[in-house]
Amino acid sequence: MDIQIQHKKGLRKKHIPYIVGGTLVITLVIWLIMSNGKGTMRVDSGEISIVNVQKGQFDDYVRLDGKVLPISIVRLTPEEGGIVKEKVLEEGTQVKKGDVIVRLSNSSLELSILEAQNSLVEKQSIVRNQALTVEQNILRDKLSLKDADIKMRRAQRSFKQQEKLYSENLTSKENYDQAKEEYELAVENKKLIEFQLMQDSIYQVNDLRKMKNDLAVIDMSMELHRKRKENLEIKSPIDGELGSLNVELGQSIGSGSSIGQINDLSDYKVEAMIDEHYIDKVEKGLEATFERNGKTYYLRVRKVYPEVVGGKFRTELTLVGERPENMRSGQTYYINLMMGQSDNAIMIPRGVFFQKTGGKWIFVLDKSGKKAYKREIKISRQNPKSYEITEGLEAGEKVIISNYEAFGDNEILELD
Numbered sequence: 001m002d003i004q005i006q007h008k009k010g011l012r013k014k015h016i017p018y019i020v021g022g023t024l025v026i027t028l029v030i031w032l033i034m035s036n037g038k039g040t041m042r043v044d045s046g047e048i049s050i051v052n053v054q055k056g057q058f059d060d061y062v063r064l065d066g067k068v069l070p071i072s073i074v075r076l077t078p079e080e081g082g083i084v085k086e087k088v089l090e091e092g093t094q095v096k097k098g099d100v101i102v103r104l105s106n107s108s109l110e111l112s113i114l115e116a117q118n119s120l121v122e123k124q125s126i127v128r129n130q131a132l133t134v135e136q137n138i139l140r141d142k143l144s145l146k147d148a149d150i151k152m153r154r155a156q157r158s159f160k161q162q163e164k165l166y167s168e169n170l171t172s173k174e175n176y177d178q179a180k181e182e183y184e185l186a187v188e189n190k191k192l193i194e195f196q197l198m199q200d201s202i203y204q205v206n207d208l209r210k211m212k213n214d215l216a217v218i219d220m221s222m223e224l225h226r227k228r229k230e231n232l233e234i235k236s237p238i239d240g241e242l243g244s245l246n247v248e249l250g251q252s253i254g255s256g257s258s259i260g261q262i263n264d265l266s267d268y269k270v271e272a273m274i275d276e277h278y279i280d281k282v283e284k285g286l287e288a289t290f291e292r293n294g295k296t297y298y299l300r301v302r303k304v305y306p307e308v309v310g311g312k313f314r315t316e317l318t319l320v321g322e323r324p325e326n327m328r329s330g331q332t333y334y335i336n337l338m339m340g341q342s343d344n345a346i347m348i349p350r351g352v353f354f355q356k357t358g359g360k361w362i363f364v365l366d367k368s369g370k371k372a373y374k375r376e377i378k379i380s381r382q383n384p385k386s387y388e389i390t391e392g393l394e395a396g397e398k399v400i401i402s403n404y405e406a407f408g409d410n411e412i413l414e415l416d
Contacts, residue, residue: 039410043372048415049402050365051349055395058347060340062278063384066270066290066299066317068331070263074238076245080231081255082106084247091245095236095262102234102247102259109232113225120225124218131211138208141197148193152186159183240264268319268327270299272335273312281339288317288337292324299335340381346393347386351401359387363413365398372400372413 082104089101162179165171236242245260253259274282288299299317307313317335353362359379363372377392393399400413407413 039408040412040414041407041410043407043413043415045415047402048400049351050398051351051401053346053348053389053393053395053397053399055344055346057342058345058381058386058388059338059342059383060381061288061336061338061383062274064272064274064288064335064337066272066333066335068268068327068329068333069271070240070243070265070329071267071269071318072264073243074240074262074264075258076101076234076260076262077256077258078102078104078231078234078253079255080104080106080109080228081253081257082109082232084249084251084253087245087247087249089242089245091242091260093242094240095242096239097236099236100233101236101242101245104232104234104253106232110229113229116225117222120218120222124215124222127211127214127218131208131215134208134211138201141200145190145193145197148186148190152183152190155179155183155186234259236262238262238264239266263329265329268323268329269302270317270319270333270335272315272317272337274315274337276308276311276313278339279306279308279313282313282315282337286338287320288335290333290335292333295324297322297324301337345380346389346395348389348393348399349386349401350382350384352403353401354387356404362393363400363404363407364393365400365415369398370415372415374411 083106084102085105086103087101088103089095089099095101159179159182162171162176166173166176241263243261243263247253247259282301282304284301284304286301288301289296290299291297298320300320301315302318303316305314305316317337348362359377361374361376364375365372375392378390379387380390381388
């Protein structure tokens with residue numbers, strides 16, 4: 001007779017793996033529910049930078065590298081071309097206005113000037129002789145008028161004498177009439193001479209004025225020709241420093257070509273390149289500062305160039321007030337260019353986190369300091385030290401500003 005075997009009820013070994021697996025699944029589900037589906041990552045707090053969110057004065061400025069340059073540069077441009085005969089001065093020499101820097105030779109120009117001057121001298125001689133003739137004619141006419149006046153006066157005296165004698169029956173009627181006719185003739189002769197001289201003088205004065213103008217033009221032309229010859233000596237137009245001189249002995253230099261420059265060292269300016277991001281904010285008159293040997297100096301934007309090259313545009317700034325000692329062209333100053341007014345603001349220090357987030361979010365620590373959560377923020381302005389936060393953070397909170405690359409897409413950080 002077979003004996004029926006009864007199976008024992010209860011937990012057996014083969015059930016354990018199923019129980020463990022189920023427990024893990026349940027635990028995972030609970031963790032997902034608790035974390036709302038957000039990734040969590042453990043981070044060593046010693047390897048990240050944690051800073052406090054602060055409220056204080058935010059200075060709206062941008063940091064620039066400024067290069068010191070002469071206040072102005074004058075180009076050396078010869079008015080006459082020629083061959084370099086002599087380099088009188090070398091680069092770096094201090095010069096005064098009028099100092100000869102380069103001498104040129106131009107035989108064809110000198111011959112042309114000589115011919116022109118000879119022609120002008122001949123014309124000048126002709127005009128002078130014509131003017132002399134006119135002046136002599138004027139003098140002759142004056143003498144003629146004087147002679148006519150004297151003859152009229154003599155005839156007048158003779159007539160009056162004859163008139164008196166005739167009234168006393170002491171002379172004949174013929175003598176009286178003759179004296180009268182001679183007097184009347186002298187008066188008419190003087191009138192004719194006066195009329196003729198008046199007509200002649202109009203033409204003579206005009207001719208003389210024209211001749212004098214011609215002489216003035218000739219003198220001016222001769223002066224211009226002399227200056228053309230003098231222009232073969234290239235001179236410094238200002239006091240300053242001979243900054244560059246690109247000529248060699250025997251070199252042919254064309255008229256109007258640039259051969260060098262004179263640096264005006266009466267003052268200096270600072271040139272800086274600025275990121276095109278600020279092109280709408282930078283304008284003439286903005287103030288800037290820089291420090292030199294522990295002292296602060298002030299600048300003002302003098303000129304803004306609109307051309308953008310390589311993502312940057314050029315500006316010129318001039319010094320306001322005191323200048324640093326031993327200021328030299330070519331020096332570099334680190335400038336703080338003020339872009340706006342300083343205001344109280346919520347701010348955090350600049351950090352590498354910005355490269356990952358673009359300033360749109362940041363990890364913020366909770367009150368325990370053990371966890372950090374991703375939070376959206378809004379950055380308004382920035383300067384070389386800080387970001388101005390207008391939304392998302394409050395003073396006293398702590399944030400992580402170090403590199404976020406290792407955090408991946410996790411939104412919660414557990415700090416060890």
